[in-house]
Amino acid sequence: MSSLQSLDIAARSATTTATPDARHNIPQVAKLIDVSSCIGCKACQVACMEWNDLRDDVGSCHGTYDNPVDLTPQSWTVMKFSEVEVTPGRLEWLIRKDGCMHCEDPGCLKACPAPGAIVKYANGIVDFISENCIGCGYCVKGCPFDVPRISTKDNKAYKCSLCADRVAVNQAPACAKACPTGAIRFGSKEDMLEYGGGRVAELKTRGYEKAAVYDPPGVSGTHVVYVLQHGDKPELYANLPKNPSISPMVALWKGLAKPVALATMIGAALVGFFHHMKMGPLEVPERDEEYVPDDQPNVVGVEDGSRTHVRDA
Amino acid sequence: MKKLYIQRYTDNQRINHWLVVVLFGLAGFSGLALFHPNLFFLTQFFGGPQWTRIVHPYFGIGVFLLFLLMFIGFWAANTWKRRDTEWLKASPELVLHDDEEKMPPVGKYNAGQKLVFWSMTLCLLVLLVTGLLFWQAWFAESVPIALQRVAVVLHALAAFIMSLTAVVHIYAAIWVKGTLRAMTQGNVSAGWAKRHHLLWYRDKMEGAQRDIQAERL
């Protein structure tokens, strides 16, 4: 993707100064994926390919409908089919559309070392600006959802952009547009949560007592939210993490460690400099050939006033 | 009177050391560029951001291999002895008051130098192993992400400790006058050796005596 000036930037990767902030009152957007209404037709997957002009390699059948099996640099969204028996003897086919969750607190952005390679727009969309990407793969370590994929061809990171280019001109993402059952909706986050709440209530009347909207607080919420029949067990849906958050390792590495380590290194050099200012160099006495160490444990005096060394004190 | 100089390093040892220095600098500064955003400008010196990412691991491997040569040559002289512990206990006196009188005599290396040596060795090992684990171009695809996360933290930590070690090492060479020529010319003055490395000085002198006697026979 490229930078979209019409969308204000709330955060840029590897940037310590302020981001453009002239416009305010930008509504938060969200995509709602109602898993309970999804029929697994993959129209969204095709729409994503078409709009973004992506063509993945032809894969092979793994005995499931998952195809491709996982996200790739050319497949930014993938349907994952899970066969589970939540109540014994009752098979359920749970179909989740996998892809970037557009975290409010994105681990990918936190980990990225390239200024402006990852941006979070003020409306909540997290996008990769490919021309700034250096292909280090740090975003992969930062993401709690295992989403970004680094292409081995061009060494750039790729993932769902939530069709930031479409949203910039007031269009819904391609997948939302293509979904035949209305399982994918797009709008303000507020509206989506309200709609999702309604779906949850309805699912509860149908016996799914634990139905819930998935908007994990560990990453301060996401701009892609799910309606899950089994909201208490998101792991059932192809290992959707239950309490995702930025790993403490990444938080340490990209948080405290950066300023503290830098300050300490500079501080050490300064200590050396001032030590030298105060103490001067450690010099050898003027006539060093005649120098005999005084008072050292292995040096003893001899009668005639001269001194000598004793081996192995 | 002619001043006496004692050889401390051979030509090859010095070439090896300076090659390590150059690659250490390249690896270090390219690494710093990717570590803190305010140092990202350093990528300019490596052909831009993308090239910095590409070359950094190769610089790192270069340092490791060259240091390995150095390690083989120097590890024996750097084994820890009981008197090193004593030297270390007395060392604040030396650092805070420039007072060497009370320091126990040492061999070719004092405890501080030995610590630098082992710190470098350990850090380089950690840097190599962890760096390989999240080297995107070659290995990262097949390493679990959780392990890579631990690796990046350890990599940064080892690099940090190594940088501090380098600062100490460089400063010590400047502070202790007459040291630098060991690495530029390969020798030190006899007075320097007697003052800072008494036991090594004696070994050298005894060796010289033996050589002279052997020649006479």
Ligand code: SF4
């Ligand atoms: S899901 Fe991963 S890639 Fe997407 S915004 Fe969150 S951290 Fe970034």
Ligand code: SF4
């Ligand atoms: S690979 Fe990911 S972390 Fe690295 S520069 Fe590209 S977007 Fe940033």
